[in-house]
Amino acid sequence: MALPAIAPYRMPSAADLPTNKVSWTPDPQRAVLLIHDMQRYFVDAFTSGASPVTELVANIRQLRQHCISVGIPVVYSAQPGGQTPEQRGLLLDFWGAGINGGPHQKQIIDALTPAEGDIVLTKWRYSAFNRTQLMDILRQSKRNQLIVCGIYAHIGCLQTASEAFMNEVQPFFVADGVADFSWENHQMALNYAARLCAVTTTTQQLIDQLRPQATRGGVPLSRQQVRADVIEMLQQDAALGDDENLLECGLDSIRLMTLVERWRNAGTEVTFVELAERPTLGDWYSMLTSIAQPPPVEVAAALQRGVRPTA
Template identity: 55%
Template sequence: MALPVIKSYAMPAESELPVNKVAWTPDAKRAVLLIHDMQQYFVDAFTAGESPVVELIDHIGQLRAKCHELGIPVVYSAQPGGQTPEQRGLQLDFWGTGINGGPTQKQIIEPLTPAPQDTFMTKWRYSAFQKTELLDLMQEQGRDQLIVCGIYAHIGCLMTSCEAFMKDIQAFLVADAVADFSAEKHRMALTYASERCAVTLTTGRLLESLDASAEGSDSVGANFSEARSHTAAAMESDEISTGSGAPARLDALRVQVAELLQEEPALIGEHDDLIEIWGLDSIRIMSLAERFRVEGTEVTFVDLAEQPTLASWAVLLSAQPHRVMPNGDYF
């Protein structure tokens, strides 16, 4: 009934993440960071100095620092030591007595010691919402997004994400800031979450989204008129219709964007503002930028966000070196 000895395994890369069913975007003004059960007792099950625990601690540290910088509340959950059988409940049957009554096992690990402004919360069951003040804290601060990191992915982290969903709170399970008994259980947790209750994303993507939301939409909005003028000028000079590879790219882009939006390609006009009309958010724009980068073009998130139409993107991509993919599409 004790915790297993966890063998080293690699943290999942962004290319290995499951496809999210929803496209929620982390917002610094709506989010709370939950650092879940990063106690010595649970961390000791991993091999010190090896993956995934090295990346786990580093990425949680990055998330916490960004949340402190942006004024996002940080909440720590931790199980108490020396629980009585009544306090332990049915967990006693599955996991035994748990953390002992001494001072060491129950402590948050030293690299992640809570800061004075952080909230420390005693946690009694898998979900961090059960028998805790987490929901009240979020409601009092008008927060309806929960960023979940910590251990273990397929137990407390996943159950907390599920319960967040059932309370109409958007959950973000940070794929490389959680860890588990094995790569298989880690992958299972991410797949279940992405298909049923949360958005899964990497630490890097989450940090980018929080920064973008904190900066606001003013800079992007200010560039919309310039972007539209650029597109209009391109149309007048027949750049869209005659540029090398642009028609093929336009068709391929329409299909890619339609898949992300879960819409019929024919419904999306080449000059539709994909952000304002179709609700294309920063996470999906970043995923497109990353896809284009992998496929050999140097187009950034800012490039796409400033010119959010299929026509503009076709022009941008036409100006980049490209190669023909196996299905005949141009990128």
């Protein structure tokens, strides 16, 4: 009933991600980072110095640091040691007594020691929502996205993501920020999450999407970027014509709103209605590249003086 010894396996990469059913975009103003059960008892089951635990720890550290830099709260879950049979409940039948009563096993690993201001929740069951204040934290901070990383992917991480979904919280399941008993268990968790309750993503993809506003604003959109973003949403190839009606190609309102949010973060002021009324790449090139581009110096100066520039 104890934890198994986990043999090394390679950490999944972006190429291993399943196809997501939804296209939610993480938002620093809406998200909370959950570092799930990164305690010595659970981490010690992995082969030290080998994949996937080396990448796991490095990626969580990188993600945590970035989340702090953009103002995303960091929450840890940690199981208590020395639980009584009554506290352990049915977990006793599946996993035995769990973490012992000593100081070592229950500690979060040194590489991820919580900092002042981080929140550490005492966790009693698979889901980090069960008998904790996690939902209260999300609601009180008016946040409805949860970035899930830690161990184990197909047990507590997946149960937490599923419960977030069932409480109208958008989960982001970090494929290379979770680890499991085996490659098969890891992939099963990713496939379930992508099909039923979450967006699967990678550490780098999340960091790219959560870049600080100050470094993203005002950067002009190129035709290539607009096309690439649309193809990503439609999951089609680059043969998409500039004059094709994108709504008829499968660009529904959810995907369209995701694009609006992404391009606003890149410095545009385009609206959902503007894009929906002219739903072709050709029209969007005209709108987005002109909106994002700053006016020439002489035009800007004329506008400041209240003079309408001539053609």
